[in-house]
Amino acid sequence: MAGAHGPSSDAADDEVTPETASTILPTESPTLVWVGLGAGLLAFEVGALATFLVAILSDTLAAASLPGVGFVEGIEAAARQLPTLLSRETVPNEGYWNGQRWVGTFLGLRPEVAWGIRVALVYLYALAVAGWAVLGYRLYRREYRAADWTPRDDVIDRFRNHGWGLFGLAVVFMFVVMAVFAPALGPTTVDKNMRNSYDNELTYWDAETDSVETILVGEANLASQSRGDGEERVGPMEYDDFGRFHPFGTLPTGRDLFTFIAVGSRISLVIGLLSVGLSVGVATSLALIGAYYKGRVDLGMVLVSDGVMAMPQLLLLIMLTTVLKDTWVAGLYSGAFLLALIFAFTGWTYMWRSLRGPALQVSERQWIDAAKSFGQRPRTIMRQHMLPYITGYLLIYGSMTLGGAIIAIAGLSFLGLGVSPPTPEWGRAVNLGQEYVDTGSWHISLIPGLLITLVVTGFNALGDGIRDAIDPRSDAAGSDADDGAAAGRGGGA
Amino acid sequence: MTAREDPVVSVQSLKTYYHDDSIVGAKPPVRAVDGVDLDIREGETVGLVGESGSGKTTLGRTIIGLADATDGVVEADGQDVTEFDAEQARDWQRRVGMVFQDPEESLNDRMTIGEIVQEPLKAHDWPVLTVAVEGDATVRGSGVRPAEPDETVDLTVGLDGDVTVRDELPLSADAVTAAVDRSGDAPTVDVTVEKSRAEIRRDRAFDLLDRVGLSEQHFYRYPHQFSGGQRQRIGIARALALEPEFVVLDEPVSALDVSVQARIINLLEDLQDEMGLTYLFIAHDLSIVRHIADRVAVMYLGNVVELGPTESVYADPHHPYTVSLLSAIPGSGSPWTGERITLRGSPPNPRDPPAGCPFATRCPAKIRPDDYDLPERTWRALDELRVVFRTRARAEASAAETIKRLIGLDVAGQDLRETVSDLLADHDLPPAAQSTVDAAVELAAGGDDDAAAEQLREAFGSRCDREHPEPYDGGEDRTSQCLRQEAEYDGVAETIRARQEDEP
Ligand code: SF4
Numbered sequence: 001m002a003g004a005h006g007p008s009s010d011a012a013d014d015e016v017t018p019e020t021a022s023t024i025l026p027t028e029s030p031t032l033v034w035v036g037l038g039a040g041l042l043a044f045e046v047g048a049l050a051t052f053l054v055a056i057l058s059d060t061l062a063a064a065s066l067p068g069v070g071f072v073e074g075i076e077a078a079a080r081q082l083p084t085l086l087s088r089e090t091v092p093n094e095g096y097w098n099g100q101r102w103v104g105t106f107l108g109l110r111p112e113v114a115w116g117i118r119v120a121l122v123y124l125y126a127l128a129v130a131g132w133a134v135l136g137y138r139l140y141r142r143e144y145r146a147a148d149w150t151p152r153d154d155v156i157d158r159f160r161n162h163g164w165g166l167f168g169l170a171v172v173f174m175f176v177v178m179a180v181f182a183p184a185l186g187p188t189t190v191d192k193n194m195r196n197s198y199d200n201e202l203t204y205w206d207a208e209t210d211s212v213e214t215i216l217v218g219e220a221n222l223a224s225q226s227r228g229d230g231e232e233r234v235g236p237m238e239y240d241d242f243g244r245f246h247p248f249g250t251l252p253t254g255r256d257l258f259t260f261i262a263v264g265s266r267i268s269l270v271i272g273l274l275s276v277g278l279s280v281g282v283a284t285s286l287a288l289i290g291a292y293y294k295g296r297v298d299l300g301m302v303l304v305s306d307g308v309m310a311m312p313q314l315l316l317l318i319m320l321t322t323v324l325k326d327t328w329v330a331g332l333y334s335g336a337f338l339l340a341l342i343f344a345f346t347g348w349t350y351m352w353r354s355l356r357g358p359a360l361q362v363s364e365r366q367w368i369d370a371a372k373s374f375g376q377r378p379r380t381i382m383r384q385h386m387l388p389y390i391t392g393y394l395l396i397y398g399s400m401t402l403g404g405a406i407i408a409i410a411g412l413s414f415l416g417l418g419v420s421p422p423t424p425e426w427g428r429a430v431n432l433g434q435e436y437v438d439t440g441s442w443h444i445s446l447i448p449g450l451l452i453t454l455v456v457t458g459f460n461a462l463g464d465g466i467r468d469a470i471d472p473r474s475d476a477a478g479s480d481a482d483d484g485a486a487a488g489r490g491g492g493a
Numbered sequence: 494m495t496a497r498e499d500p501v502v503s504v505q506s507l508k509t510y511y512h513d514d515s516i517v518g519a520k521p522p523v524r525a526v527d528g529v530d531l532d533i534r535e536g537e538t539v540g541l542v543g544e545s546g547s548g549k550t551t552l553g554r555t556i557i558g559l560a561d562a563t564d565g566v567v568e569a570d571g572q573d574v575t576e577f578d579a580e581q582a583r584d585w586q587r588r589v590g591m592v593f594q595d596p597e598e599s600l601n602d603r604m605t606i607g608e609i610v611q612e613p614l615k616a617h618d619w620p621v622l623t624v625a626v627e628g629d630a631t632v633r634g635s636g637v638r639p640a641e642p643d644e645t646v647d648l649t650v651g652l653d654g655d656v657t658v659r660d661e662l663p664l665s666a667d668a669v670t671a672a673v674d675r676s677g678d679a680p681t682v683d684v685t686v687e688k689s690r691a692e693i694r695r696d697r698a699f700d701l702l703d704r705v706g707l708s709e710q711h712f713y714r715y716p717h718q719f720s721g722g723q724r725q726r727i728g729i730a731r732a733l734a735l736e737p738e739f740v741v742l743d744e745p746v747s748a749l750d751v752s753v754q755a756r757i758i759n760l761l762e763d764l765q766d767e768m769g770l771t772y773l774f775i776a777h778d779l780s781i782v783r784h785i786a787d788r789v790a791v792m793y794l795g796n797v798v799e800l801g802p803t804e805s806v807y808a809d810p811h812h813p814y815t816v817s818l819l820s821a822i823p824g825s826g827s828p829w830t831g832e833r834i835t836l837r838g839s840p841p842n843p844r845d846p847p848a849g850c851p852f853a854t855r856c857p858a859k860i861r862p863d864d865y866d867l868p869e870r871t872w873r874a875l876d877e878l879r880v881v882f883r884t885r886a887r888a889e890a891s892a893a894e895t896i897k898r899l900i901g902l903d904v905a906g907q908d909l910r911e912t913v914s915d916l917l918a919d920h921d922l923p924p925a926a927q928s929t930v931d932a933a934v935e936l937a938a939g940g941d942d943d944a945a946a947e948q949l950r951e952a953f954g955s956r957c958d959r960e961h962p963e964p965y966d967g968g969e970d971r972t973s974q975c976l977r978q979e980a981e982y983d984g985v986a987e988t989i990r991a992r993q994e995d996e997p
Contacts, residue, residue, distance in 0.1 A: 146605075146712075146713040147605055147713040147714065147715065148713070149714070149715065149718065150605075150715060151602060151603060151715060151717065365598060366593050366594075366595060366598035366599045367598065367599055367600055367601040369554075369559060369593065369599075370591070370593055370599045370600075370728070370731070371601075371612070371616075372559055372586075373557055373559055373586060373589075373590070373591040373732075374586055374587070374590065374591075374612070374613035374616060374617075374731070374732075374734075374735065375582065375583035375584075375585075375586035375587055375613075375616060375617065376612065376613075376616045377583075377616065380616065384601070384604075384612075385601050388601075388603040389603070
């Protein structure tokens with residue numbers, strides 16, 4: 001952790017940063033330009049953001065059964081009216097063929113092209129936001145930060161040259177963007193295609209009668225099922241009989257797999273972040289307190305964590321989900337909140353085990369004594385003199401545990417536990433498709449399975465990258481005797 | 494430097510023992526500090542010297558409140574520091590400072606120099622300015638409080654609204670306004686400071702950096718960007734941030750290049766003169782403290798074995814340990830002209846110090862009993878034999894040995910007898926002595942090493958093995974813990990010299 005970042009490295013920084021930054025922002029007041037860019041980017045999504053915030057508010061009020069729900073719902077409706085440039089309404093892909101041309105799609109383009117444009121726009125937008133953030137960081141580093149070199153600069157520079165870590169970052173980025181923009185990415189919506197499919201109608205071109213007809217979405221789904229080969233399936237990148245485009249094909253129920261996956265990524269991410277966030281919080285506080293006070297306090301924590309670790313996680317999960325089935329906790333976000341709580345409760349022990357060593361190590365360093373010698377308060381010592389030295393480990397284990405959580409959630413849905421249907425979840429897609437793996441409908445299980453693997457690998461790669469960036473000495477760890485130690489430290493998930 | 498008689502800190506029979514934290518199989522505690530008396534007087538520098546493990550750092554840490562005293566008193570201003578609760582300890586730590594040995598280790602390298610130097614200030618919400626008003630008046634205002642009697646006064650306010658600011662503060666009188674309201678019974682003074690605390694702290698940090706020979710441009714750098722000497726300067730600036738009266742310097746230069754050491758020592762001396770500081774300067778050898786210390790205290794195994802004015806101790810060491818330390822410094826000016834005295838063996842385990850004089854196992858001037866007339870080397874062989882028994886007694890017995898002992902079998906008797914005959918091979922023991930040794934060996938072979946050691950002590954031990962010497966007053970403000978201070982014995986130096994001559 002405390003590697004020898006020589007003063008020489010700041011010389012290199014000095015050369016690179018101002019130069020690149022000034023070519024990007026050649027004006028007198030780069031900050032204003034930067035703020036302007038930010039406002040511009042925000043404008044694209046004002047509507048979505050407002051809807052989102054208000055929706056959270058009304059959900060909270062409803063959950064707590066507080067008054068004012070009606071009022072907030074009013075605002076929610078108003079927020080929906082705000083324009084959102086990247087929405088399905090602005091670039092629609094749902095339409096029908098009227099014999100001569102496509103009606104209702106973006107610029108009259110074919111649905112697949114319209115959908116492709118929307119997806120591309122969303123990702124471009126996300127990239128632009130990321131670029132804007134990077135620009136802001138550089139600007140801060142060049143213009144506002146008083147120190148011209150900090151130890152963190154070295155970490156970032158090392159990460160920038162870490163191919164595997166960058167791959168992980170890219171995968172994680174794609175995944176997070178998918179989760180955040182899920183409603184805009186799918187060719188259709190969960191509400192229309194799954195939840196209320198019999199309340200929604202669909203206009204299509206009937207080739208037999210050569211005319212435009214309407215049908216309930218639910219009935220259209222029944223005719224678009226993927227349950228085998230040939231006629232009985234709608235594979236990836238195909239249209240069904242109703243002119244609907246399915247980038248990943250359809251589910252055995254005829255529903256759209258891509259929409260299912262996009263929305264499912266949200267729930268995975270939410271459970272993952274929530275459970276990892278909670279367990280990181282608990283594990284960090286306990287590790288710091290235990291390392292600071294040592295002795296009996298630490299011993300007590302070892303006992304408690306051993307006790308928690310001794311509980312069989314799966315049985316606990318099944319038991320708690322059953323016991324709490326009818327309570328309000330289980331109702332929150334289709335049971336995802338409860339899952340996150342259970343994961344956090346069983347998961348903090350592993351995280352704490354991994355953090356305890358580094359925390360104990362830092363607590364022996366002399367600057368802790370130095371801080372005590374002038375009467376610094378314990379809490380400040382933990383926060384200021386110990387925490388910075390374990391945040392690296394936090395990021396590493398956090399990232400890897402998140403991957404683990406995603407796989408665990410998928411595994412549970414595969415077993416029929418966990419997130420309650422019909423809320424989409426990747427593991428359930430794998431489960432639904434498993435009967436058809438050896439038929440033409442192989443896509444149902446394979447695509448979500450591959451995605452799970454990719455995303456989990458991405459999170460692990462990100463963790464690896466962060467570790468190598470923080471501790472340059474572990475660079476060599478892949479090849480020689482340090483391997484065991486490195487693998488040991490990486491086994492946080 | 495004139496040392497006045499007021500002790501800033503008075504250490505009385507202080508004991509600091511370290512206990513193992515484990516609940517099962519607790520070993521006896523490490524007696525790091527084992528009964529120390531030491532007064533540190535205002536304005537002086539006390540050099541505390543001893544090899545590693547002698548407890549000198551623990552003594553410093555106990556005074557500062559970093560280690561818990563087991564017994565005894567550390568008195569400051571009539572209060573016992575060791576009895577302080579957390580808040581009182583904080584107050585005490587505000588008034589003292591500590592500079593650590595390894596500047597690579599004592600600075601948090603995730604913080605800038607500015608943050609490091611300001612940290613003590615922030616921790617104590619510095620500054621809360623103390624205000625003294627001429628005449629009787631109530632003081633109001635944020636960030637200020639009325640000065641207690643005998644306290645350093647930061648702002649002096651006249652009843653005409655005139656303000657004077659203490660020189661050391663980075664605050665000009667223009668930035669302070671005092672509004673005097675005479676309408677009530679007693680006048681009320683409203684003090685407004687226009688400079689924010691953060692700004693005062695920052696300027697104070699600039700000032701401190703300047704004092705230790707660094708500059709403002711270093712403020713935003715990180716410790717990685719500094720050399721060892723510079724880092725130690727930063728550590729010193731931090732220790733002085735809260736204007737302490739008393740500073741513990743824990744081997745402040747021993748981790749530095751020789752070329753840098755002198756400069757840091759000079760800096761410390763200058764700062765002492767400027768700020769009227771009192772130092773406890775911990776060092777592992779006598780050569781360094783000679784330049785800086787007014788008095789020197791020599792520590793061995795948790796005891797201060799000799800204490801006195803530096804020059805006097807160097808010119809005429811009273812304790813055999815001090816003599817041996819000085820003999821290792823060429824040209825120390827000590828009267829010791831003979832060969833360098835190498836101490837036999839290694840220091841005893843601080844978990845199990847000798848019952849009598851702590852130095853008895855290694856003392857080159859140890860008093861011998863009158864019962865036998867043996868050459869010194871034979872005495873030493875007998876001493877060593879006793880150490881063998883004691884070590885065996887303390888060592889963990891293996892399960893096999895325990896069983897053997899229980900059923901009365903010989904416990905490693907063969908090895909033991911070989912060791913003993915090796916030890917005593919070319920020594921002629923009188924028959925009475927020989928039979929005592931044989932009896933002891935038999936006891937040990939039977940498993941009772943304690944009794945064996947005890948038997949040897951009875952037979953060959955002297956007062957040095959039985960009595961823990963109290964500090965003897967050696968005149969000239971000096972004390973030493975050695976029985977040879979008593980008139981009936983020969984002096985330390987002459988004994989050692991005579992014994993050295995005896996040995997070929
Ligand atoms: S008391 Fe005895 S053993 Fe101790 S220092 Fe003096 S002479 Fe040596």
